Amino acid sequence: MEYKTIFVPLFQGVEARNILRTGIYKGLVAAPNVRLVFFVSREEKKIYYQKEFSGSQVFYEVFDHYRSGFWDRFFDQLSIYLLKSETMDLKRRLRYEERNGVMRYALAFIFNRVFARPLIRRMVRFFDYHLVRDINYSQHFDTYQPQIVFLAHLFGANEVAMLREARRRGIFSVGLINSWDKLTSRCMLRLLPDKLVVHTSLMQQEALYHTDIPKDRVYIAGVPDFDHYVGASTEPRAIFCNKLGLDPSKKIILFCPMGKAFSDSDWELLEVLQELIKKGDLYLKTQVIVRYPPNDTVEQKSELDKNIFVIDIPGTRFTSERGVDWDMSFKDLEHLRNTLTHSDVVICPPSTMTIDAAIWDKPVINIGFDGKVPRPRHKSFTRFYYSTHYRRLLRHNGVSLPETAEELRQTLLQYLNNPEIHREGRKKIVEEQCGVLDGQAGNRIGNFILSFVKV
Numbered sequence: 001m002e003y004k005t006i007f008v009p010l011f012q013g014v015e016a017r018n019i020l021r022t023g024i025y026k027g028l029v030a031a032p033n034v035r036l037v038f039f040v041s042r043e044e045k046k047i048y049y050q051k052e053f054s055g056s057q058v059f060y061e062v063f064d065h066y067r068s069g070f071w072d073r074f075f076d077q078l079s080i081y082l083l084k085s086e087t088m089d090l091k092r093r094l095r096y097e098e099r100n101g102v103m104r105y106a107l108a109f110i111f112n113r114v115f116a117r118p119l120i121r122r123m124v125r126f127f128d129y130h131l132v133r134d135i136n137y138s139q140h141f142d143t144y145q146p147q148i149v150f151l152a153h154l155f156g157a158n159e160v161a162m163l164r165e166a167r168r169r170g171i172f173s174v175g176l177i178n179s180w181d182k183l184t185s186r187c188m189l190r191l192l193p194d195k196l197v198v199h200t201s202l203m204q205q206e207a208l209y210h211t212d213i214p215k216d217r218v219y220i221a222g223v224p225d226f227d228h229y230v231g232a233s234t235e236p237r238a239i240f241c242n243k244l245g246l247d248p249s250k251k252i253i254l255f256c257p258m259g260k261a262f263s264d265s266d267w268e269l270l271e272v273l274q275e276l277i278k279k280g281d282l283y284l285k286t287q288v289i290v291r292y293p294p295n296d297t298v299e300q301k302s303e304l305d306k307n308i309f310v311i312d313i314p315g316t317r318f319t320s321e322r323g324v325d326w327d328m329s330f331k332d333l334e335h336l337r338n339t340l341t342h343s344d345v346v347i348c349p350p351s352t353m354t355i356d357a358a359i360w361d362k363p364v365i366n367i368g369f370d371g372k373v374p375r376p377r378h379k380s381f382t383r384f385y386y387s388t389h390y391r392r393l394l395r396h397n398g399v400s401l402p403e404t405a406e407e408l409r410q411t412l413l414q415y416l417n418n419p420e421i422h423r424e425g426r427k428k429i430v431e432e433q434c435g436v437l438d439g440q441a442g443n444r445i446g447n448f449i450l451s452f453v454k455v
Helices: 013-020 023-030 043-050 070-081 086-099 102-115 118-131 138-144 157-168 201-211 224-229 237-244 266-277 330-342 353-359 381-386 388-394 405-417 423-434 441-450
Strands: 004-009 034-040 058-062 148-151 172-176 195-198 218-220 251-255 286-291 309-312 345-348 364-366
Touching (some): 004 157, 013 224, 023 034, 023 441, 034 043, 034 138, 043 058, 070 118, 070 157, 086 102, 172 441, 195 201, 237 330, 251 266, 251 330, 266 286, 266 405, 286 330, 330 353, 345 405, 353 364, 353 423, 364 405, 381 388
Parallel strands (some): 034 058, 148 172, 172 195, 251 286, 286 309, 345 364
C-alpha cells in the first residue's frame, strides 16, 4: 500500500491541543492511505502522545537538534522589525522604558516605519529562502517522502526550517495561525505556506495586511480549540463542586492568574480579592477557583483562606519552567468546560480566557491595576491591554476593567446580582473572535488539508 504522508510538528502545547484534541486529528487519521508523522521535541513527549494517539498510520519523530546558521539568525531578527502593529510599537516603547535605550528605540522605530512594507517583505523573504542553507529536516524528508506539511506555528524556527525544506522539494504546505494575537504580536512571517488557515474574517484581514499573502490562499475555518464547547454535556453543579470541595449553594468566582512569566502581582491580586470577599456578606456567598495557566505557575507569597479559595492546576507539564512543553488532555478540557459552566463571574488579566468566558456568557472582569503596589509600565501586566488584539476586544464593551480595589468590589457585586450586564458586548466579542462557532472547525481544517492529498 502506498501511503500519502503528512508531516505535522507538535513542538508546542498549543499545537497539540489544536490538532490532537480536535477534529483535525480525527479527520486525518481516519483518511485511507494517509500516514501522519508527528515531530516532537523530546522522547518523553513521544511516549506520552503515543499512549493516546497511535496506530499503524501514525509515526513519531523526536527532533531536538535544530541548528541555525548566521543567515538564519539574521533573518529571524530582521523579521521582528518588519511587522508594523500597535503591539510591536508597544514592545519597543516598553523596551525603551526598561533599558532607557533612546538611540536604539529611535533607530528601531524609524527602521520599522521605513522598511515594514509589502515590497520590502517580499524581497526579504526571497533572500531568506535563497541564502539560508539548513539541512535540519533533509533526512526525514528523504525517509518519508511527505506529500504535505501542516504547520501550526509558522513563527517558530523549527517550523520555518521544515517549510523551507518543503518548498525546496516542491512539497505542498498548509499553515495554521493558531491564536488570535499571533499575526500582530510576533514578527513578519519569514516564509509563506501555499495555503494559510485562520480562525476568522478579522484574522484573514490581518493576514492580508501583515503577511502580504493573496486572499485566495487564505481559508477561514473557525477556532478548533473551541469546538469542545459546542454540544458537549457538562456535569451537574453538585458533582462538580464536590470534586473541588466547593459549596454548590455559593456563587463561584473563577480567577485566572497570568502566571509569573508575565506578572509578579498575581498573588497580590488574590490577597486583594480575599480582603474584598471578607468584607460584608460576600464571605458567606462566594468562593473562588484559582485556575493556573496550563503553561506556567504562580509565585505564592502567603496563605489564602481555604474556606474561600481552591487552587486548580490543569494540564500536564513536561518542564518546571514556563514554556511550550505542556498538554491539555481531554479530561482537562472537560474540566475547563465544567468550570466555565458553573462559574458565575470570571476575573482575569488580559488573556484568551476572556473569550472563553464570553462564549459561556459569563461576566468578565479584566483587572486594571497591579495589586497593592503599582509597577512601572514595562513590568505591569496591564501593558497588554494596549496591544492590537486586546484593544479590539475591549472596544465592544463586553468586559469591565476596574482600576482600583474598590471598583473591583463594586463590579463584582454588580455582576453577581445582575449577570446580564454587558451581555450584548460579550456576544460581539464571540462573533468577532470566534467566527462560526459550530463545533466543526477542526473537521473543516482536516478536510481542507486532505483536499490537497493527491490520490
